[in-house]
Amino acid sequence: MIRYIENFYMKNFLWLVFSFYFSSFLYASDHSIHFEEVAPGIFVHQGEHLDVDETYHGDIANIGFIVGEEAIAVVDTGGSLEIGRELELAIKKISNLPIKYVINTHVHLDHIYGNAIFKKKGTDFIGHIELPRAMIARKDFYEKTNLQYLEIPPEESIQIPPTILIKPNQSKNFDLGNRIIKITGYPISHTNTDITVEDLKTKTLWAGDLLFIERTPVIDGDVHGFIAVINEILKLDVIQVIPGHGSPTKEWREAFKKEQDYFKLLRDEVRKAIDDDQDLQLTIETAGQTESKKWELFEIQNARNINKIFPMMEWE
Ligand SMILES: [Zn+2]
Ligand SMILES: [Zn+2]
Numbered sequence: 001m002i003r004y005i006e007n008f009y010m011k012n013f014l015w016l017v018f019s020f021y022f023s024s025f026l027y028a029s030d031h032s033i034h035f036e037e038v039a040p041g042i043f044v045h046q047g048e049h050l051d052v053d054e055t056y057h058g059d060i061a062n063i064g065f066i067v068g069e070e071a072i073a074v075v076d077t078g079g080s081l082e083i084g085r086e087l088e089l090a091i092k093k094i095s096n097l098p099i100k101y102v103i104n105t106h107v108h109l110d111h112i113y114g115n116a117i118f119k120k121k122g123t124d125f126i127g128h129i130e131l132p133r134a135m136i137a138r139k140d141f142y143e144k145t146n147l148q149y150l151e152i153p154p155e156e157s158i159q160i161p162p163t164i165l166i167k168p169n170q171s172k173n174f175d176l177g178n179r180i181i182k183i184t185g186y187p188i189s190h191t192n193t194d195i196t197v198e199d200l201k202t203k204t205l206w207a208g209d210l211l212f213i214e215r216t217p218v219i220d221g222d223v224h225g226f227i228a229v230i231n232e233i234l235k236l237d238v239i240q241v242i243p244g245h246g247s248p249t250k251e252w253r254e255a256f257k258k259e260q261d262y263f264k265l266l267r268d269e270v271r272k273a274i275d276d277d278q279d280l281q282l283t284i285e286t287a288g289q290t291e292s293k294k295w296e297l298f299e300i301q302n303a304r305n306i307n308k309i310f311p312m313m314e315w316e
Pocket of ligand 1: 061110111209244245
């Protein structure tokens with residue numbers, strides 16, 4: 001009897017160990033692509049706050065989709081075909097409506113390399129008028145980055161440029177069936193390719209990387225332009241904003257102001273450093289530092305921001 005009980009427990013124990021191992025294995029390969037419906041018909045997957053370095057896995061940006069009564073629009077596709085595929089799977093689980101539009105909020109690699117999964121008849125790609133050119137300009141660098149960190153061969157780093165183009169300060173409406181989305185282009189700010197997507201039905205704004213929450217904001221365009229664009233966005237009548245990185249928020253005005261405060265501080269301190277003949281290296285070590293506790297991944301990204309704006313501001 002005791003022997004039987006021992007056997008019974010042993011078998012169950014082994015089964016538990018086995019199933020735990022197996023489920024954790026499944027979980028690891030599943031890569032935790034999870035979508036949340038943040039407003040009726042608007043689904044968002046939040047990427048992780050990781051840098052583009054050894055930790056990068058292609059899934060660091062927010063991606064998602066908007067479901068109308070007749071069609072679906074995808075907003076950003078992630079950093080790889082694998083993420084694009086998981087996005088498509090998630091869409092198919094929710095709706096069989098056609099994917100009519102794929103929108104790229106801007107050129108950065110973590111937002112565009114899932115595009116090719118959606119290249120089908122009847123699907124149009126939408127982006128900033130500068131996006132096709134910017135994609136080509138960054139192609140080699142992005143292929144190398146994807147090879148180095150994601151082990152993706154260059155032939156699988158596929159760019160699909162937009163064919164519907166949005167100019168700076170221009171808005172175009174697209175109908176998904178009783179659901180209008182308004183896409184607006186911006187002058188140079190986060191990059192030279194930024195657009196936003198506004199769902200008029202739920203007053204939700206998809207801001208792309210014009211808004212960072214939690215994670216340190218990135219300036220890969222122009223600090224003055226970015227500050228000005230935030231002033232424009234603050235005038236909008238929306239309820240919720242989905243940032244390019246971080247949690248969707250209804251406290252969006254505060255979030256944009258927090259980001260803008262960082263940019264203004266950086267602008268002023270870099271300006272002063274240049275006026276004082278301080279060199280780039282010392283400026284990287286000192287400017288913006290009072291913001292360091294407010295943001296994730298601050299040291300590396302603040303340094304990159306200064307590296308970007310210092311040479312530009314030297315000429316002002
Ligand atoms: Zn991004
Ligand atoms: Zn970006």
